[in-house]
Amino acid sequence: MSRERVAAIVPAYNEEANIACVLQVLCDVPEIDQIIVVNDGSLDRTGAVAAGFPKVLVIDQTENQGKGAALKVGAESADADILLFLDADLIGLTVSHVQQLIEPVLDGETEATVGIFDGGRTSTDWAQALAPFLSGQRVLRRTLLTGVDHIDASRYGVELQLHRQLKRMGKVPKEVILKDVSQVMKEEKLGLAKGFAARMRMYWEIIREIPRI
Template structure:
């Protein structure tokens, strides 16, 4: 059962190299793909310096659209999604996300930060279903309708589908893993604005 790791990325030139290097260190992964979602920085350029696949979308379609585009191009039956702004990603995290699916116990896993940064740990304890660190069988992902319209609501759509259709899901604790907050990447004003837009897109998915 092969594994494709997909990294949806929008203007993540500062961290994309570290994420790719961590994934290249994982023998469980057969294919790595970065989906640059209309990035205006060097995200795609940096990704192309590594022996991986790079899918460059000319327009920003949102996280859900980027993930779907990646899955459509993937060559394997298990999909691993990781965010492009993670801090501290290691082989042990990847192995923990993949093991329940490869062992046949689950069709989807959801990673929850633990013992990382207080802010990101707290956010995921409150709403673990929003985690972007997941593994899922490709055939399950492809059954979910209209993912290209979900943008940041993609994780809500995945969790809702799994709950509604009885998809076996296993929660996985990811120790010492966190991510860069939007305010740190883009400054307080723009970061706060982007965070509010993200929450709005998530709420739209919750209401739909």
Template sequence: MSESQSSGRMSVCAVVPAYNEAGRICKVLDTLASAPEIDAILVVDDGSLDDTFAAASSHGAAHGKQAKVSVLRQHPNRGKGAAMVLGANHAQDFDVLLFFDADLVGLSPAHVADILAPVTSGRVIMALGVFRGGRGATTLAQKIAPNISGQRAIKREVFLSVPALDTSGYGVELAITNHILSSGLPMTQVILNDVTHPMKEEKLGFLPGFFSRMKMYYQMLPHIFRRFTQKRG
């Protein structure tokens, strides 16, 4: 039995889907490992072509927290939605799933506590973390479309009830949010001050990053259309 279960509080597993983030993931893991609210951290390497798996695997031993960090490898690459589902299926003993992207900049343990509190208190089923102040581009993007945020805490049983997540790719966050809204379940937004992430064009170069962004938008379109038709109906 985990300490959280014996104390009566909700148990929390952080799930970090990662693809080609060897140079960035360890800073995120440092923060998550320092957050007392998190009972376990599960990294899902989605068929990375770089050393993401090795970096995440060595992180725990290097920092003396090997009991808190586990790493799964999904091969070949199947997309973000499938990686998140794989992580959720392995987190069988936990009440709450806490999803964070592997490339975050400026994340702190205080942000972790803020995004978890509305869910672990029982006030809502899901809390979305929304960037503010980290940099202009990401702040603007999340003001326009907060529902695409990859930072969220959600009850595990509700996450697993969302249909077709393993084939949703980059549309996974919209699929989750659409399900919550259409089901009438309570959710909230939590501001993550001074948090951001690099743009795809910065990570991959302009043209590869641009095409990766277009792929992301393409995978989001069915979920945007579905939400639009639900609201009209």
């Protein structure tokens, strides 16, 4: 009996320096049947770097539309019943981490998982300990996306939208500890001032989704 197909979806905006490490890990995971990068209007070589991996399907968006829209495009393009969402700027990700996220859904133990950083960096560990539902590392069955409200307009608020959807359906995602995994901070990518401004925009996009939970 053949197993269900799994598609990995990686939304990316100006991640030329970081995305290759994530994609190399995904290419080495035997349970993953399809890898999709949604290049969300990047101004750098993100799309070209992703296209350098033969297993990766790159979807180029001419303008930046936000993380929610990128995930929606990726999900609609995926040929799989199980979807893996991963950020493009992860540090320390391994094949084992990805398998730990996928296997509980593949095995029928749960319909969704969410990855929680632990032991990577204090800043990212604390953020996810306080609000694990904001993690961008998750696996879920495609059927759980049915009826998600305005996901394409939610930008960084997409994690709250997914949390709301699962809560509405009575589904509790299994938390999977991603030991020694973290991600590149915005201040590291953009410099202190621009990175802080980008972080504040991200927080605002998340906060404005809270009333809809």
